[in-house]
Amino acid sequence: MTRHEHAHHHARTTVPPVSRRSFLIGAAAAPVLAWGAEPAASAVFGVSPATAAAVTAHPSMLHTASDLTRARDRVASSLQPWKSGWDRLVANGRSQSTWTARPLETVIRGGDGSNYAQLYPDIHAAYQNALRWRLSGSAAHGNTAVAILNAWSGTLRTVTGNADRFLAAGIYGYQFANAAELVRDHPGFDRTRFRNMLLNIFHPLNEQFLTNHNGAVITNYWANWDLCNMASILAIGIFADRDDLVARAIDYFETGAGNGSIEHAIPYVYESEGLAQFQESGRDQGHTVLGMGLLGAFCEMAWNQGVDCYGYGGNRFLKAAEYVAKYNLGFDVPFTDYTWQSGPSTTAPHVGWATHTEVSSAGRGHIRPVWESILGHYEGRRGISAPWVRQMAESIRPDGGGGDYGTASGGYDQLGFGTLLHAPAATGINRLQSYNFPDRYIRHANNVGRIDPNVSPAADAQFRLRRGLVPGSSGRVSFESVNFPGYYLRHYAYEIRLERHDGSATFAADATFQQVASPLSSAHVMFRSHNYPDRYLRHLNYVLRVDPLSSDQVRADASFRVVA
Incomplete structure (x- = not known):
């Protein structure tokens, strides 16, 4: 088992449960505030169910129909930085309509026979071709995306391996669902078979992990393990029109026992500085930046269901993103000692205690394409200043996607292309x-x-x-x-x-x-x-x-x- 979490969980702020039908009428109706203003509490929670949308429109995951239309229009007008984001997509080797899928019956991540490196390039090829189809209308790219997804849903039977199988189920589950959401109405797509694959292969592993954490003490696994499985359950719920799964993911975000729930993932807030410490900040910066990507993906998908996870706890996620961006730009940040226990639950509470005493410099300056959606929400939608996130996003703009950040699996942990889809109209x-x-x-x-x-x-x-x-x-x-x-x-x-x-x-x-x-x-x-x-x-x-x-x-x- 992999070491993670902190042992002294903190008291939670009580927040009413949020359903996808009882939030703030959805992102499209959210008020645009003055630059730097904080939303009032009533703008985050509490709109009566009668005023909320009863049915979520599709596509409605990382990208809505209006997001795609806006991006398409900006690219057609050669507006920057979106045009440069499109050029980055077109240049990616996985976005070519000549891509051929290599599906497996059994995917193994971790341990003997690991073969999962054959899976994630195909997922990114499906996603990137689906984007090119939605933004350009190219039939060839739409057909390629559908062919990849159909090949996998017709072949895959098992995801297995050591504990890393839960990472595979989480990361690739939410990514697969996002690629499929873009082509859900394509005439050649076997949506029912793909839905069954997600529900019968990926979702059980997601739920198994969040329920018993592979038999480990609750603090054993780092936040990202929870976060990817939460993201997968949320994405699968959206794709499959399963409101119970959407509610399960949102409830875990608010009150889950593991390190992916918001107040465990972000345990310490420094209000006077507008910063908050991420749970993995003492571990290394590669995994810390990954956490920003997974939290950002989760919050964006939830937002498009009418649930404001971005605003939870006075924009707690924004404070963490500012902390991580500031440190990786080369500036000092505060740090509070973080103690956790690792090991199997049968040995608790007497083994495996450890403490981080300082923010880790390992991998400092790490680059992942995770910042644009965070910037796009807080500054673009809400008018809330995010100066460190903005500086980080602009420093790597235009961002790319899978295949642009190395050949190992870490370079495929996020779908990317945020400049194209999420960069706000006026930043900096x-x-x-x-x-x-x-x-x-x-x-x-x-x-x-x-x-x-x-x-x-x-x-x-x-x-x-x-x-x-x-x-x-x-x-x-x-x-x-x-x-x-x-x-x-x-x-x-x-x-x-x-x-x-x-x-x-x-x-x-x-x-x-x-x-x-x-x-x-x-x-x-x-x-x-x-x-x-x-x-x-x-x-x-x-x-x-x-x-x-x-x-x-x-x-x-x-x-x-x-x-x-």
Whole structure:
């Protein structure tokens, strides 16, 4: 058995059970709030069943019909970043209509004879071809997606292996269901046979794991084991029109005993910092980022059933996503000791105790295509600022999917292509507030960078924090003017000016800065010059320049808060 969870479960906040017919009328009717506003409690739970939709329309899993229409229209108009997301999909080898399925009667994950590497490329090929069919109308891609799914439902009889069989049932169950949901009305798709495969092969393993956790103590398995099986039950329930399975998954999200339930998956909240610690944060960052992907997929599927898991506990998931994004962008985050017990339940409570005492740096900076749907919900739908998630999403945009992040199974743990389907229409518009003159913001005036109080036009003080213009400059940013697109803040003779990007390497270097933590405040950051790393963006007599950090005064002048 694999070690996981924490032993001291915490008291839960009592939240009324949510059914897919008693939420807030569904995502389409959700109010769009002012930028940075929190939804009122009544906007999250409590709409009377009489006002909610009685039947969920299809497709209604990770993508709704309106999501697909919006993406198709944006791509047809060559709008960015969605067009670049489409190009990434088209370039993926699994999205080609020439793909041929290789179905197995028995899939084994873990132990002797493991062969599951033959399964997940086919799932992603089905999903990617189904996307191309839905977005382009290409009959060839629709036919390929259907042929892959039909081949597997007509052949597969068993998923087995060691404990990892439960990972296979969870991850591939929810992914299979999402691919099938996209082609559920295709005339060549054998929907009944595929439904039976999901209900008779995948769902029993999902339920078996959530019920007895492979005979282990409840804290033995990491959160992701629960999360993938929860996602599978939810997805299968949606595809099969089984409201009982949808309710089972949502109930477990709220009150489940294992580490996938929301307050066990995210055990510690740091309200003053807008952050929350994920259960696997002391383990490594690869699995922690995977957790963001699985939680994001679960919350998105639930949202499209009219259930707001995103908003549970005052946006608890957002705080965890901000925590994980911030740490993987190179910044410090708080950490609370996390203790758990592992081993078979028959030996409890005397064996297998362990404690994480710090956030793990293993795999720090790990990249997975999981951030766009989180950003799309909180900032795009709800107008709630998610600055660290936004910076992470934009730093890897356009994201890809299975096959773009390595050949091992971890590169296929998420379906991806979030830029294409989920990137919000307007992200990354920020102001930069001075630390020691908080009534003043960075702006450009007559092409000179300076700090001033709120002035007109306000767009002079609005910037998009773009990925650094220097190619390959991971973790760095450039400041593009909102009202003069293509113009960036750059230093010239150590003074900051707003100028059009001329395409030169010199300009790119002058306009690229590394964002680092301010020593004066956890809410503020500093921007270090890319090509003069001993110098930082600061104001002097209200005018911007780059200078060394020669004194506490300069550190204060060089500290800013990014305000969405």
